[in-house]
Amino acid sequence: MKDYSIREVKLSTGEHLPILVKGGPLGVPCYAVTWFMLVMYRSKGLTANYIRQLLRAMGMALEFVEQREVDLVMRVAKGRFLTLDELAGYADRCRRSGLQESITVVGNSYAALRFRVFIHYINWIAEPIIARIVDDNKRAAANAALLRFLKRAKSVAPRVDAESPVPGERKGMLLEQRELFLRVIRPDCPENPFGEKLRLRNYVLLMLEFALGPRGGEVRGLKTRDFDFSRYPATVVIHRRHDDPEDTRKIPAQAKTRGRILELGDELSDAVSDWIMTQRSDKNMFPQARKNPYLITNYRGEPMGDRGFRQVIETLRRHYPQLGQLCHQMLRHDWNERYTEDAEEHGDDQSISRRDQIYAMGWKPHSTMPEHYAAGAIEKSTNKKILRMQAKDLYKEPK
Template sequence: MRTLDNTLPITRSFRIRFTKFANGERMPMLLDGHGVPVYLPTLYVTTQIRNASKAPNTMLAVLDALRWLLRWADGRGISLEQRFKAKVFLNDTEIESLRAFAQTKSAVRGQARPKVIAIPRRTEGARLSRTASSPARISTNAHYVRLSYIAHYVNWLGNHILDRSRADEADRKSLARMATRIEMSRPRVRRGSSFAARRSLDTTAQQRLAELVRLTFPGNPFAMALRIRNALIISLLSELGVRAGELLALKIQDFDLQANEVIIARRHDDPQDPRSNQPVAKTLDRRLPLTPELSKAVYDYVLHDRGKLRRAKRHDFLIVTHQSVPHEGLPMSIKGLEKIFALLRSAEPKLAKLTPHVLRHTWNERFSARMDASNTTVADEEKMRSHWMGWREASGSAAMYLPRRTEQLAKQAALQLQTPRANGRGRHESQRCCGGQG
């Protein structure tokens, strides 16, 4: 029986921190236990990812994969730099070990926790203690991406080192084969089922969410001081279908409450944003209409709740932190928003998978239903959806929701085919062929 080496001892700690430069640019860095950037991963991300104009979140994903690579190498006592200088590349056993380790969710907590299994006394009369065979695993897609980043990095690292030594073509081919074997170890990513792909809330869950965040609802999980802000957050996400980053990047100046409109603006590397991990709009700028009720909710929050926080008056971001110092009044972070949704998920089983992006999917489902009811053409629906979501018309992003319409039309046609056809004597065809017997 083969044992997967996915609980290796960890000798060094690595963490990722965002750095904000004077011009507003944010860049994540991989730091060692002393808080010093790890040189080669930093060089790689700077030259290969940042200089290719990739987003900070892409750099973050790459560094997270490299953190797993370094943890694995530390656990096995491997120095990738020394190995590659000696032109000794990873073998198949080591690649299999890396593949298994890269699939785990947590390597810092490393060793699997012991579990005690109670055996009925009449059977054994003792208790059996064992160690869990494997820690929790990441999804297949995440595992695929992590190994892809690792394969690209080790190929770059090997060539970076070989360029500084006497390397022949055979060495470079060996390096390329190693990177290819890592890529081949990636799991096969199958296209998910259309049923599993549905991530929107059904009508019952939507109603339950609206009830849960109502200010006077007894089961509201939030403190009284936070209820107005959190209800506004849910309303903005539900009624506008914006991303979490777009919500947290909203400024008061983006709202025209007389015209009932809001501008979703791109402000990458905004020097006025104090957050090191800056929430940003991933899509195009656009102007969206607001209902009078939503405009009033924004006005009331700014005037009565946000206005009471002294530090909130020093910036223009709409959604702020209400907790005590030192963060009171500062723009809400991504982690702060995640905590709100974690509390909602724990408060209601029907909302177990609730995230800001689920609300974005829910908005799109409601939009599709409205387009169906108004007999809007597919082409017009795509154009309107692309505008609202901030997608380019030719990007094809809006087409991901067309299978839902196709499914509905197919269902209607199938039901019509299944409707029993009556013959001239008022009896169904099925009854006639069976002699009228039930």
């Protein structure tokens, strides 16, 4: 999304409203897209992070049609919409994370979301245009053309339930990547790529993600008072905090999952406690930390921003290319794969294990996300059984 950016607007109510602008962060707001988001999505109470995701998809879509010199309003007025070839081209673009030539792909759900919001937008701008047609026959023809367009779009839309695995789709870490990750993030490791001042902070940040599997927004939103060290094991409460007046960051930390209470192992508990009591509270090291309640701060002690949060992982990848496409979301996938493997190894009841996994991740009951996030573990377990069957049945010595 080179030509479009997302600007944050803070309303008098304290709500952070993202809007799409063209021409850089200080560019001109896209009026139609802003109105579309306000009417169709903000009214549903969706999180600002989710709306940002939709806006990024819309920015990508507008770039796509502009590159092909497509005037959407004119197409709608003439009842032409997008051709099947154009829709197929856009569906392919939705599956890619970078430039169109990039081989890196995104998951089926995200690709489908990108495609769906753009088709929804075209339908939204078409309805008032068609409604203004006075002639009944022409209006009926325009509605018929819209229905044909929606049918064409459905025929090429990325499928959420696609049965074939997508090459490059995000999964957890390989065993050797996991071992490297756990070694080099330790504060006392000589191979740790971070500066001395930030080693413990980054260890706490990354180990919370690795050990508990929260979303990035949930980690950035943690406050020191969310931890209870008077209990054993120590606990952390992950809250949903929308439009939190204490969060003054340009991109607030938000969670779209449910709140929950999770326990910390001894090593993680000691690391978090050490960070809070010894380093974060040291006004010489982090002079601004006492002025805010957030656990994870930047080098000045201010609440960590979205960019700084991503830079932690980017620094790791830059120093250790072996970590591949490591990102915060991959750590969440990795947690779910390890959880699935552990449950199978210990013969846990599947229904109870699934229920507990849903609670730990903050998903809604009956969610299908466990299968999505544990794809790597399921693939590994399946192929382990296949190889065992082959060894048992296909390679026996003939009698």
